[in-house]
Structure formats: structure tokens, C-alpha cells
Amino acid sequence: MKFTWLKIWFYAYTATASRSREDAESLYKKAQTAYTQRDFPAAVKYFSMLNIILPTWKDNYYNWAMAELFNKRIGEAFKVLDKAVEQFPNDGDVYLKYCGIIASMLNQPNDFLNVDKYKSVKDMVGVCLKSTYLLPEDQTALSTLASLLTLVREYGAAVAVFEQWLVKFKSATTDETLSIKTSLVETLVRNGDYDRAYEIAKDVVEQDPSPHHLQKVAYVRKIGWPSDPIAWKYQNASLYALVESLPTGHKDICQPGGKWRVALNYSTEAQRFPASISALLLNQNSAYHTYGRLTDPIFVGPKLPKYPQLYHERFIYLVHLRSAFMSGHPGIVHGNCTLYAGAHHVNIDLQTFPTNLKAEIITIPHKSAHIIQHQVRNYYHWMLEALPKLLLLKKHVLDLPENRNVHIMVPERGIAGCIDSTLDLPEFDSIRSRFIYYEHPASFRYHFPNGLYQIQWLHPANDTHDTLSKSLWSVYWAPKEVHLILRDFFHGVLKSRSLFPSLEAPESSIVYVSRLNTVRGFPNELELLSYLTSRFGSKFKIHTGKESLLEQVAIFAKARVVVGSHGAGLVNYVFTQPGAAMVMVPMDPHVEFCFGHLVAALSGSHWVLSEIAGAHYHGTYGKLSKDDMKLMGDTVETAWNQVRGSSRGDSELSHPDL
Numbered sequence: 001m002k003f004t005w006l007k008i009w010f011y012a013y014t015a016t017a018s019r020s021r022e023d024a025e026s027l028y029k030k031a032q033t034a035y036t037q038r039d040f041p042a043a044v045k046y047f048s049m050l051n052i053i054l055p056t057w058k059d060n061y062y063n064w065a066m067a068e069l070f071n072k073r074i075g076e077a078f079k080v081l082d083k084a085v086e087q088f089p090n091d092g093d094v095y096l097k098y099c100g101i102i103a104s105m106l107n108q109p110n111d112f113l114n115v116d117k118y119k120s121v122k123d124m125v126g127v128c129l130k131s132t133y134l135l136p137e138d139q140t141a142l143s144t145l146a147s148l149l150t151l152v153r154e155y156g157a158a159v160a161v162f163e164q165w166l167v168k169f170k171s172a173t174t175d176e177t178l179s180i181k182t183s184l185v186e187t188l189v190r191n192g193d194y195d196r197a198y199e200i201a202k203d204v205v206e207q208d209p210s211p212h213h214l215q216k217v218a219y220v221r222k223i224g225w226p227s228d229p230i231a232w233k234y235q236n237a238s239l240y241a242l243v244e245s246l247p248t249g250h251k252d253i254c255q256p257g258g259k260w261r262v263a264l265n266y267s268t269e270a271q272r273f274p275a276s277i278s279a280l281l282l283n284q285n286s287a288y289h290t291y292g293r294l295t296d297p298i299f300v301g302p303k304l305p306k307y308p309q310l311y312h313e314r315f316i317y318l319v320h321l322r323s324a325f326m327s328g329h330p331g332i333v334h335g336n337c338t339l340y341a342g343a344h345h346v347n348i349d350l351q352t353f354p355t356n357l358k359a360e361i362i363t364i365p366h367k368s369a370h371i372i373q374h375q376v377r378n379y380y381h382w383m384l385e386a387l388p389k390l391l392l393l394k395k396h397v398l399d400l401p402e403n404r405n406v407h408i409m410v411p412e413r414g415i416a417g418c419i420d421s422t423l424d425l426p427e428f429d430s431i432r433s434r435f436i437y438y439e440h441p442a443s444f445r446y447h448f449p450n451g452l453y454q455i456q457w458l459h460p461a462n463d464t465h466d467t468l469s470k471s472l473w474s475v476y477w478a479p480k481e482v483h484l485i486l487r488d489f490f491h492g493v494l495k496s497r498s499l500f501p502s503l504e505a506p507e508s509s510i511v512y513v514s515r516l517n518t519v520r521g522f523p524n525e526l527e528l529l530s531y532l533t534s535r536f537g538s539k540f541k542i543h544t545g546k547e548s549l550l551e552q553v554a555i556f557a558k559a560r561v562v563v564g565s566h567g568a569g570l571v572n573y574v575f576t577q578p579g580a581a582m583v584m585v586p587m588d589p590h591v592e593f594c595f596g597h598l599v600a601a602l603s604g605s606h607w608v609l610s611e612i613a614g615a616h617y618h619g620t621y622g623k624l625s626k627d628d629m630k631l632m633g634d635t636v637e638t639a640w641n642q643v644r645g646s647s648r649g650d651s652e653l654s655h656p657d658l
Contacts, residue, residue: 004300024053031063040071047276058088060227062097062500074105085127092134092141099128101142110329110377110415111442121152133432139169143180153519153617155191162187171470175196178204182216192616194224211242222472223617226591228391232470236346242355243339250357251326252447254337263340266319268454276336280318282396283481286611287315288460292600300635301611304590311600314457314479318396324452325355325361326409327445330354331372331438342456343385344475350373352442361445364436369393369453370409372438374476377416380567380594381476386411387422389455389491398431406453409446421549425492457472457482473592480601487574487602490553499550501558503577508644509539510636511555513564513572516544520587521566522621531629532563532636545569560643563636570595574602581639583607583632586620588614605642607635 006241031046047064054060062082068077081098088094102124105112116124122223135141142165162184166177181204188197201217221231240535243262248254263269270279281287292310298565299307325335329352333340341348371389375381390408397403408431411419423432424553438446457479463469466476494500501507512532515521522528533540543555555573556562564570565585573582573595582599584606612628624632 003097005310017651019023021370023153024050025055030602031067031467035063035067038070040067044066044071044076045075045470054657055087058091058094060083061087061094063073063520065101069105069112074112075114077101078118085130090134092131092138095131095134096141096144099131099141099148103144103148103151106148106249106542108409110440113415115440116152125149125152125154139165139172139176142168143183146180146187147183149192150187150552153190153427153618155187159184159191159193171482174207178208178213185216185220189220189223191619192619194220194616211238211245214241219474223591224589226304226589226593227471227473227590229470231472232346232628235472239341239346239348239350242350246339246355247357248337253335253357254332255447257317258337260337260339263338264345266317266340266342267458269338269340270319274454276322278320278521281315282318282331282392282455283313283316286313286481289313290465291603296600297596297606300609300631304586304591304608304610307590307608308465308467308593308596309600310463311467311477311480312460312463313481313567314459314468316392316457316479318392319350319454319456321452321454322446323450324448325445325450326370326372326452327359327441329376330374330439331370331376331409331441333454339607342454343458344374345459347472347475354442354445357446358444361447362440362606363447363449364407364409365450366407366434366436367405367451367453368407368436369397370407370438371455372409372411372441376411379418379421381417381569382411382416382419382422383486383571383574384478384483384598388478388486390428391485392455392482393453394431398434398591407436409436409438412437412439415442418549425493425549426513439586448562460565467593473594474597477594477597478601483574483598483601487576490575491557492575493550494554494557495506499554500552503558503560505560509541509555509558509561510536510561510563510640511543511559511572512570513543513562513567515565515567515569519618520567520615520619522624524623528624528629528632531632543569561636561639566590566595566617568590571598573604576602576604578602579604579643581605581607581643583609583636583639585609585612586614587617589616590614591617605639607639609635 002241027046027050030048031043034042034046041497044064044067047060047067050060051064061080065077065080070081084094085098105115125148128148131141132145142161146161146165147160147650149161153337162180165180181200183199185201197220200221205213205217213235218231218235218238221228221234225231234585240262243260246254246260248258249256266279270277290310290312294309296309297307323335324333326333328350330349332348332353371386373381373386376386393408397406398408410423413420457467468474482509491500512529514525516525530540541555543552545556552572553575556572557577559580561581561583562570562573562576563583570582570584573580582595584595596606609632611631613622
């Protein structure tokens, strides 16, 4: 952050203010020092005092608002910015800075939560529109408006504004134009226009094959085409190009003259560098076995392309590095010129990984472990990836008597209710005092000089079923054994509280996972719920997502059929008892098969209502017709009768000879 100080303000102040120029300079220096030292409460105090002395100093409003933001007081930051536009109602630069701050917050949801809780979308858009009105020839004002419209899901309007920019600013530099085209690609994807997005993205790469532009092509193909090898190709190229460009010059991160490399496989690394890393296989008896059934899923409508049926069990490793660094929101482990990709392979997210060596280093003096990963605050990634890693680390490391001094890095409190609720369970009382909260993922590197444990699972090198290899989505599908561990844990939690339900009627139920008024929801969902309730009566339950953690677990532990459209709420199927069915309305195109995989891992049955028109990944379904509702009801009833009448056991295929 830059601090500018114009002498004219000091001259004006000394002529009219009762306090001395030295007092103002002292406050500014104190504010600057506090901000630099990340003492944001003190910075807020001094910037606010400066505002009293110099209410017409525009930059001070910006400095003050940023200090409030980093002090995690979003509402107060908005008040400061509102005060600025009241003071300068016709100053386009003030509105533009305000607009830029809003867009930056919305673009960093892991750092700034629920921004629309403090200011309505209408008012946020209004700020940016005012900046374009006051600055009609400013490229940044128009592009920031377009970006904000994308972030608040007004995709059609955002596309129009980006296109207006390209026409209006034809004389812009090549770099500026490519930047706008890349942003347009992102918006077209969110609007479901994949073909056009792909053509523009390819054009951008032809002009500048930078890692960022390569990754954008991968993103388009990943969202628009199922199990797409082109997406994998571009993501792979982007990863290696970016890692090779990382700076050197730090003796522990990457020494002067060193060369960065990508390490995809921890077991291979352990063989090559046994003095630096070890990898213990935890599932020797199940690794590479096949699970799933050739009779699943059952399509009610046309068969969807590339829908997997059989899967190889992954290799689950307990990894220990003698020394390591970690940074970025996904908790990217690195050191000694090596970036470790881990379970997410080439699809590791490097967007917030520091690309310079200037990030401050926080040294953790303890032997440690961690569970930080991609999108950890997302319910799917927390429940099916991060939490099982915690359970495995607790069993194999933290609970061992010789490891009582091993600490564990967990997500910071407050970023997601599901995380806080889980870590607050008494089942983690024995290790809670050893939690280290990952509070500065994007601005710091954490150093673990005394060792770092982690759980990682790896793709099989020879994927005979072709369902895991070279898919940018399958890297997020946890092993079958991990799903079973998670289910057993939560069933144990219920049993210890005498809450575990019987599956005998009337205890068992049909649970619908609501996505009312959100992405991939039905606009007439209330009408659908009324129909299903009248059809199935008291055994029909609705999951809203507002339930407490253990209420959710108990609801789904009673469920024999889980119903819904593609979304994180279907993760709760993992809490069902053996043999449950899932009835799902897919996307169009259906590119992410994680819930089909979840059902297969738990040996359930999976019904895909492909007859009902789907929504694209970032879109909303069309209005359901009465025929659609009846079809859903008929399918649910068929699934219910099959589950209730079936005594089949676990009929997964097992091929230990593969």
C-alpha cells in the first residue's frame, strides 16, 4: 500500500487548523508504522484522528478503509468509504477507488466473508456506475465495473461492458487488451458460453502463452467439457511454466542459482530423497483395488457422456518432510527449490502462492502437521478431503504418546461455520491445545524447520478404468477408504450421544437437499417441495443447510434416499447408512462426477435424472414442469422401494490382481 503526502495539505492545515503541522506528521508516521507492522487497530486509530484534522485529504480515507479491512471490520470500512464519497460527491477517482476495493473483496472470498451482508449488491454496483459516469474516458473505471458485475453474477451485463471496453479502447496496449479478454473469458464461462470463451482464450494464448493465459484455457475446458484431456494438457503446461519462473535466492526456499521443479508423487520423492522425506503407505490392503458397479448409475433419460462407473482405490500416504515451507490458500508445501503438488496433482491452485521471496516468514518451532488444502472453507472440500486427513493424522501421529508435542495447522476460525462446528466437537478436545491457525495464507510463508506431517493420496500410475487419470476434477475425489472413515467417525459421534437412528419405519426418510435461491437451484423449488411433500408425507424431509452440524448428520443418517441437484449439500450422503440411494438432477454439460463417485465409494445406488434439463456449472435450472416433478417423484419412489426391499450387501467389484 502506498502512502502519499502532498505538501499542499500541510500548508492548508498550518493556516487554518488549531493543531500544529508536527502533530499531523506525527500521527501519519504512527499510522504508517502501525500499518506496516500489521497493528491494524492502532492504524485505524491514527488514520481516524488524521481525518479529524484533515477531512479533505482523499488518500487518508483510502488508507483508513484498508486498515479497517485488514482489521476484519468490513462494515466499518464501508462506513469510511461512504464518508469519502459524501465529502467528494463529484470526484470520480474517489468512486473508482471505492469500486476497486469492493471488487477486490468480492474476488477474495476466503479473506473477506459475506461482503453483501454489509452493503447490498445494488449499492455496490451503484458505486461503480458512478465512477464510469464521472470518468467516461477511464479504462480502469469501465473494466472494474465489468469485473464487479461478474462477481455479483450479473454475467450478461458484464459481458456487454467488457465488449464495450474492447470497442471504446481500441488503442489500448496489447497487454491491456489481453487482460480484458482474459476477464471476458472468465465471464463467458460463468454465463455458460463455453465455445466463445474457448475461442477467445486460444486467441489470447497465441499472442501471449503466459502461465496465467494457459491456465485460463484449462479452466474453460474443465468447466465446459467433461473429463477433458485438453484441459489437463493446458493445466499441466501452466503449472510447469509458472513453477519454473519462480525466483531463487533464499538458502532454504530456493538457493541462489537453483532451479525450481514440480514434485507430483510423494512416494517417488521419498525414494529419491530419503534423508529429506518419508512416505508410509497406510492402505496397503486396499490400494489399487477396484470399486463401483457396472449397473450404476441408472440414467432416467439419455446416458451422459464419460460418466464413470469403476474406480481404482488411491494410495494413501502418511508423508513427513524434515523441513518445509507452506503458503497460499491451498497450503502449498515447498522448499529446497521443490513445489509439492500432492493429491491435487497438476490441478494444484497457485493463484495465491507468493511469486517473490519478499513474503514475511513465520517460523513454527514445533514438530507439526497440517490439513490445509484447496477451497478448505467449501463444505465439500472440508468434509471429504480436509477433515479425513485430520482423522488420519490424529490416529497415526497426534494420538501416539511419543508425538504429544506435535502441533497441527488447521483453518483459521470464522472462515466457515462447518469447520468451527467440527473442530469444536469434544472428540478433538485432546488435541485442540495443539492447533495452529492458518491466519495469513496469502501474505506470509510458514516455515516448519522441525518437520511437517501430512496425509496425501495419489492417483494410480496405470488407471485401467480411465476415470482418475488426466481429469482436473477427479483430483478432488477422496479414496473410498477415506469416505468410510468419515462415515464411521460421525456415526460414532451420534452413537456416543444416543442419537444414532434405527432404519426401521417410521424412522427412515427421504431427504431433499434444497438449493433455494442459489446457483444450480430450481426457480420453482417451493412448488416442487409442495408436490413431493404431498406425495410422500411425513417421511419426506427437507435439508436447508441451516441445521447445526450434528442435526445434519442425524437427518442423513435416517435417509434411505437423498434427492437434489448438483451441489455441496449432497456431500451429506456420506452420513447415510449402508445401501442408501441418491437421486440427482445433473448439470448440462455434466462435468463433475464427484457425487457419482461418492455413492460408488459407499456402495449405494445412484439415479441420474438426465431427462430433466440441466443447468450449466455457474447457472440456474429452468422452471420444472409438472411432468418433471412427476418424473422426479416416480424415480424417488422407485429408489425408495428398491432400497427398502433390497437385502443386497456390498456388491462392489474387487480386482486385487490389477
